[in-house]
Amino acid sequence: MTRDVARQAVMRKKTIMPETTVKSPSGVNRVPNRGYGRWTPFWFLAPAVLTLLLIGIYPTIFALVTSFRRYNIARPREGFPFIGFENYASVLTDSTFWASLGTTARFYITVLPIEVMLGLCIALLLHKTGMGFLKALARVTLVVPLATTYAVVGLIGRLIFNRDFGVANQVLNTFGFDSFDWLGSPAGAFAAIAIMDIWQWTPFCALIFLAGLSMVPGEIEEAARLETSSKWALLKHVQLPYLLPGLTALLILRSADVLKLFDMVFVMTRGGPGSATDLVSIYIQRVGFRIFDLGTASAQAILLLILTIVISRLYIRILYKEVQ
Amino acid sequence: MRLSSSTLLHALGLAAVVAFSLFPFYWMVAASFKTQADILASPPVWLFTPTLDNYRAVFSDSKVFGAVGNSLLIASATTVLAVLLGAPAAFALARYDFRGKSDLWFWFISNRMMSPIVLALPVYILALQTGLLDTHLVLILVYLTFNLPIVVWICTDQFKSIPPDLEQAARLDGADQFTIFRKIYLPLGAPGIAVSAIFSFIFSWNELLYALVLTRRNVQTAPVVATSFMSGYELPWGKIMATGTVIVLPVTIFALIVSRHMVRGLTMGATK
Incomplete structure (x- = not known):
């Protein structure tokens, strides 16, 4: 019985009306028999x-x-009274909060161009024909960097950039430069976390x-190669359009990621020395869980959330x- | 002649890529086999007599052992939950039309961008009030906020690729929706489900911020314990690096299994 109804429904759908609504003999629109009730999606979701x-x-x-509350769990006697926009006012006038956003922006502007350029070079190397085995190995x-636990990346960074026995200084010495107190100086610490981030995320860009390069239709690429021997022209006129969606995705995703970035920096520098690597997540974590001023930290987090929603x-x- | 020099450059470039990707990882593993004296040598030594002492120290340290156990339990439980809850939702998103569908879908995706610090603060207060602080459960639940969207996204994609004819045939045989999901979509979508489960496991295993904030002594995860060694005057570098290797090795193997899907998983499918 149900089988017949279902078959008829399928037949009708196939032969008469491929669209979603079926006119019944009475001329009234009715929902087609889709094989599930109105509430079925609800139960699955x-x-x-x-x-x-x-x-x-x-x-x-x-x-x-x-x-909207005063909420400091280090001082529970004061209770948690509502104080309106006081937390927001103090956050928006807090120069350290703005500085941490500034440091985050500076970090993004520092690492992203390098990751994109290096990633593009690697992608072009991997796209080039030949070298099958080595290419597969590199791919x-x-x-490996992408899967490495972020906290462990921080641990490795502490070892590599150690002032006394780090391999980074050995490399500097080999090229005739003096050793450098990477994690002990503001510029050095910033560079060190940037380098570790570049190591971890360049493969993602690559x-x-x-993926974008492999979307270029083979015959178009072949024809262009016959037309010009300039790799630059090929990249600019043929491959670039296929790379742009990926680049857009990267610009946005990485900005969200940098706003999230915590683990690696926390392990390597805890935001220091001074406030050199005090990214916004590190700062909010400190206000919330070192100073225990959860009201202010929540206001900061809500502002960060708004920024994230926009992104x-x-x-x-x-x-x-x-899709839309 | 010109050809061979360009081939040589290509090979050198690729070799540089391999070296770039592996060096920090290699340096950690190498340090885990060094004695403290070799690690503290300045300039660093590249050739050394390997020792297993660091691993002996790690495996006889009940703290590390317990932490790896905690990580394993939490990451597995949250992955299983994410698949149990996420796969049916993905089925609905892949197969049904309903009002608000695209909004719902975008809401799932937006969770990918969320900074953990935003949730860490309120979840900390709520866990403190309900006595859930320092339990496995709180981490298992909070990790769902990023695992569930990943499972939903990857599985939706996978389920969409299953031809609808199969479903129609099953419906002719009188199968209800749940049977169709269980008998057709789950088996045929298994590869996608497996990929999403591996991603979910990797992300949970690697997480530090929530674990740092929401646990005390009882349920410290492996990354928390590894970073906790980083205090004090003389750091046990060899042991730290051996712990790091123990943490990273399993997820690296998992990541290699899903390497073809890495980009899809990290961009939520915005780029194919």
Whole structure:
């Protein structure tokens, strides 16, 4: 019985109306028999959505509420009274908070161009024909930095950039430069965390660009190679259009990642020396969990969240055009 | 002649890529086999007599052992939960049309951008109030905030590639939606589910911020313990690097298994 109905529905769908609505004999539009009820999607989605509401949205609302309170758990006697926008006012006039955002921006501007250029070079090397085995090997090893535990990257950084026995200074000495107190000086510490970030994320850029390069239709690339011997012209006129979506994704994703960046920097420098590597996540963590001023830290986190939402809307708007 | 010199350059370039990718990793592994004297040598030594003392120290340290156990338990549990909750949601997103679908989908994706510090603060307060602080459960749950979106995304993609004819045929046989999901989509989507599970495991295993903030003595994870060795006057470098190797090795192997999907997993499929 149900089988017949289903078969008829399928037949009707195939032969008469491929579209979503089927006109019944009475001429009234009705929902086609899709084989599931109105609530079916709900039952499949409910567990995941409810879980995310409970563990993602509820704490976020809680943070929003906390951001309007005086909430210092190191001083519980004062209670947690509502104080309106006082936390926001103090955050927005807090020069250290702005400085940490500035350091984060400076970090992004420092590492991203290097990662993009190096990544592009690596992608071009991997795209070139020949060297099958070595190419496969290089392709596989690129995954190693990406998978390395961020905290362990920090540990490795502490070893490599050690003033007395680090290999970074050995390299400097080999090229005739003096040893340098990397982690003990503001510029050195900033450079050290930048280098570790470049090590970890250049492969990501390379793999994205490699995917873009392999999207160029073979015959177009061949024809262009016959036309010109200049690799630069090939890159600029033929390959670049295929690289741009990946580049856009990188610019946005990496900006979100730098705002998130915590583990590696926390292990390597804890934001120091001074405030040289005090990225925004490190600063908020310190306000929340060293000073225990959770009200102020929540206000900072909410501001960071707003920034993140803007970035992710941008990402979706630009990169998932076809879906919308 | 010109050809061979360009081939040589190509080979050198690729060799440089391999060296670049592996050097820090190699340096850690090498240090884990060095004696403290070799590690503290200035300038650093490249050739040395390997020792297993650091690994003996690591494996006889109950703190490291317990931490690796905690990491294993937490990462596995959160991965299983993410797949159990995420795969049905992915099925709904791949197969059904309903109002608000794209908003829901984008909400899942936006979670990828979220900074953990935003959630760490309120979750800390809530865990403190409910007595969940320093339990496995709180980390298992909070890790779902980034694992669930990954599972949903990768599985949606995988389920969409399953031809709808199969589903129609099953419906003719009277199969209900849950049976279709269980008998057709789960087995045929298994590769995607496996990839998403591996990603989920890697990200949970590697996480530090939540673990640092939400645990005390009982459920410290492996990265927390490794970083905790980094205090004091004379650092046990060999032991630290051996711990680091023990932490990184399993996830590196996992990552190599899913290396073809790495970009997809990290960009949430914005680039193919």
